[in-house]
Amino acid sequence: MATDQSYKKSIETAINNPKLSKALHLFGDAYLIARENAYSGLNFDAMRQELAAIKDDVRIRRKELLAEFIKNAEAAGSIVFVAKDVKEANDYVIKLAEKKGAKLIAKSKSMVSEEAHFNKAMEKAGIRASETDLGEWIVQLAGQRPSHMVMPAIHMFKEEVAELFGKEVGKTLNPEIKTLVDVARERLRQEYFNADIGLTGANFLIANTGGIGLVTNEGNARLCATLPDTHVVFAAIHKLLPTVEDAIKLTRLLPRNATGQLLTSYVTWIKGTVPCDGKTKEQHIVLIDGGREALYESKACQDALRCIQCGACANVCPVYQTVGGHVFGSIYISAIGIILTAFYEGLDKAKELTRACIGCRSCTAVCPSNIDLEEIILHLRTQVTSEYGMGVIKNVAFKAVMKNRGLFHSMVKAASKLQRPVTHPSRTGDEKRVIRHLPMHFMDRDFTQWRDLPSVAETSFRDQFPNIRQSVSDPKYTVGFFVGCGADFVYPEVGTSLIKVLNALNVDVVFPQKQNCCGIPALYSGDTETGVYLAKQNVEAFTEAKVDYIISICPTCTMAIKRDFVERLADHPGWSAKALALSDKTMDASAFLENVLGASEKLGNLSGNGSVTYHDSCHLKRGNNVFKEPRALLGASGYEISEMKNSDRCCGFGGTYSFLSHPQISKQITHDKVEAIQNVNVKTVAMDCPGCMIMLKGAMGKANPNIRCAHTVELMAEALDKK
Structure with a gap:
């Protein structure tokens, strides 16, 4: 990314190419199914923890393992060169080629050679580097760089490839896969025989043997490594592994995770020099640090x-x-x-x-x-x-406003009154008012052309709470409610619904008025100082409350308390122990209702409330590991769940991402989610995140106002009212 402007332009170009996004989505959907099947019967989490431990051991012992690898590789006849950067690595190969009078290098796929801009460096030195991996050859002909580490030409369509290949062979080609593969096979095969040097990467550098391992699907790496008289291994130092056994453990994960294959087509092990037409073959191993x-x-x-x-x-x-x-x-x-x-x-x-x-x-x-x-x-x-820096808007919002709890809340109250001229009744039939259009055209395009924006609630939850009557005579638990900004100032009805449900299950709720924003918007914008300041405010508020549990209806806020407060306050004496204590008793509302209170059993299996589909919020499923619980609660509340496609794919909100960072990208991601919801043909979509509600209520308001977006606890409260 040369400049901010070129980066933004590249985004606009990509978004204006819907075929690209469609192709990547089709691949992504197929990949998820293939990957799930590939890991069937295996414990992925245990496997990746084992791999992480192996790689951590390599990090700790890297100097020892590097010395061991060099010693064993040289003993096997290899010549090893350690380059401090990619320029040194390129220069080594150029000098080697000059020494041998080499004019052609047949290359297998190597990401570190892309990092080194190897082909250009060779061309400048009068040496032709020919890519022999099909995808790499395609992007080389197109004058592009790979758009994926495993599938370099995934962004290109067969029609484009046919045009490229046609120019290469001098005739018009049909865009049929077999035709294109046949052309590639014919053109590339001769390169192996003509090459003076063959170059490969390495998936593994085995310390205790001095050998390398290659994992490929096309077999071209074997030809590059064996046919030319000289084999150059171009590899980064972090590919070190202690033993072949460790490498085999890695091969159980790599193809499954890369392409959904049980095993890749070719796993090749090479150690040292090998005979070559009666001559001794040379192997040069170039190891690159490069940062x-x-x-x-x-x-x-x-x-x-x-x-x-x-x-x-x-x-x-x-x-x-x-x-x-x-x-x-x-x-x-x-x-x-x-x-x-x-x-x-x-x-x-x-x-x-x-x-x-x-x-x-x-x-x-x-x-x-x-x-x-x-x-x-x-x-x-x-x-x-x-x-x-992070920009004037965020600077003022986080450092000047959000830190000052009184000022923050006063400004929100003022906004609830000032917004009236630009708000309208929601088309979804609820009592909420929304902003359908902004007066400034350029903002309207990015913000409200494709979604309604929610209005600020006339009365925040924190101002409603003192007037909420709780009739719990002998509570089983007393919980502190961390409301989060979305439910406090936009959807206070979600907070009142939670209290209704908890009270029905014999739980008393307290609301520490000193609580503030969880700080995630600031932390996610890189403003750690404000994040730490807000963490301290909230830790103080909930420590004083002395409750059994802390419950939140926002999974991002839950993550903030459980993870971010602990990490950000770890080096702050007097605060770290308090943060840890709060983390231990903080839960998402659905997890607390189901796993602590057993709510789905106690609700009595209500029925007849219709069908809903469920959207898994990112930080709920992947941050808090909560996804079964909301479905159990909805089922017990009388709702039949119809699963949407890719229920856990992001809704496109991302906090300030959808407003300040990348509203254009956000718009496209949200469109995918709206399409998935509409395809289920239900009248309600449930979720457990106020941020997702902001995004999906707004998008549905424009796309299909007949579909209601609601928090799980809202639907539970409504079911209780019918009981």
């Missing part, structure tokens, strides 16, 4: 080097599926690409990319190395904010 040692030393980001480059974080990313890899990443794409770009190319190259992440945690859920990719991106976003 990896710095990444290993970063406590906040070092887990990123557990990555095995399966590309799954792109396969499930709603942003990637909307705009593709040429926007959402540099050489490496999607979530892992943001992190690697920051360390390999510099933070300035990654500053816009850190803001491209919507924070849905899909990548973290499928990562085979158990990397919390979202958390690392948030850390980088903090660094970006520290160095480049």
Whole structure:
């Protein structure tokens, strides 16, 4: 990403290419099914924890393992060169080629060679580097770079490929897969025989043997490694593994996670030099640091080097599926690409990319190395904010307004009165007023052309609470209610519904008035200072309350208390122990109702309330591991659940993402969710997040106002009223 302007332009170009998004969505949907089938009968979580432990051991012992690998590789006849950066690595190969008079290098797929801009470096030196992987050859002919780590040409259609191949062979070709594959096979086969040098990457560098491992689907790596007289291994130092047994454990995860295959077509093990037409073959192993040692030393980001480059974080990313890899990443794409770009190319190259992440945690859920990719991106976003700022609007909103609880709440009250001229009755038939259009055209296009915006409630939940009568004579539990900004100021009816349900189950509710925003909007914008300040306010408020549990109807707020407060206050004496204590007794409302109170049994299995579909909020399912509980509660409340396609795909909200960061991307993601809801043919969609309610109520208001969006506890409260 050269400039902020070019980045924004690339987003617009991608969004204006609906065929691209459609293709990526089709692949993503098929991938999820194939991956699920591939892991059938296996414990994915246990497997990835084992892999994470192996890779962590490599990080700790990397210098020892590197020395062991070099010693064993050289003993087997290989020549090993350790390059501090990609330029040194390229220069080594150029000198080797010059020494041998080599003019053609046949290349197998190698992401580190993309990182090194290897082909251009060779071309400048008068050496032709020919890609032999089908996808890599396609993008080479197109003059592009890969848009995916495993499937480099996934962004291209067969018609485009036919045109490229036709120019290469000098005739018009039919865009049929078999025809195109036959052309590629014929053209590339001769390259192996003509090549002076063959170059491959390495999926594994085995320390105790000095050998390498290659995992491929086309077999071209074997030909590059064996046919030319000289084999160059171009690999990064983090590919080290202690033993072949460790590598085999990795191969159980890599193909399943990359493409949904049980096993890839070719797993190749090469150790040292091998005979070649009666001559001794040369093998040169070029090991590249290129920023990896710095990444290993970063406590906040070092887990990123557990990555095995399966590309799954792109396969499930709603942003990637909307705009593709040429926007959402540099050489490496999607979530892992943001992190690697920051360390390999510099933070300035990654500053816009850190803001491209919507924070849905899909990548973290499928990562085979158990990397919390979202958390690392948030850390980088903090660094970006520290160095480049976060903009005037967020600066004022977080630092000047949100920190000051009294000012914040006064401004919200004022907004509820000032908004009246631009609000209208909701078309969904409820009592809420909405903003259908904004007076400024440029804002209307991004904000309200495709969705209604909710109005601020005339009376916030915190102002309603003192007048709510609770008739619980001998409560089983007393819980503190963390309401969150969405339910407090936009949907206070969700809060009153929760109290009704809890009271019916013999639970008393207290509401600490000193509570404030959970701080996630500030933290997700890179403003750690404000996040810490708000964490302290809330920890103080709920510590004073002395309750049995803390309950929230917003999964993002639940994550904030359970995870972020603990992490942000870990180095603050006097606060860390309090934060931990609150974390231990904080639960999402659905989890508390079902797992602590057993609400689905106590409701008495009501019936006749109709069909609903359920949207899994990102931070509820992937942040709090809550997804069965809401469905059980809805079922017990008399609702029949009709599952929508990809129920856990992001709704596109992402807090300020959909308003300030990337409303265009957000719009496309929300469109996908609206389509999935409409295809189920129900009148109600339930969810457990006020943020998702803001997004989906607004989008449905424009697309289909006959479909109601409601929080699970609202539907439960209504069912109780009918009982």
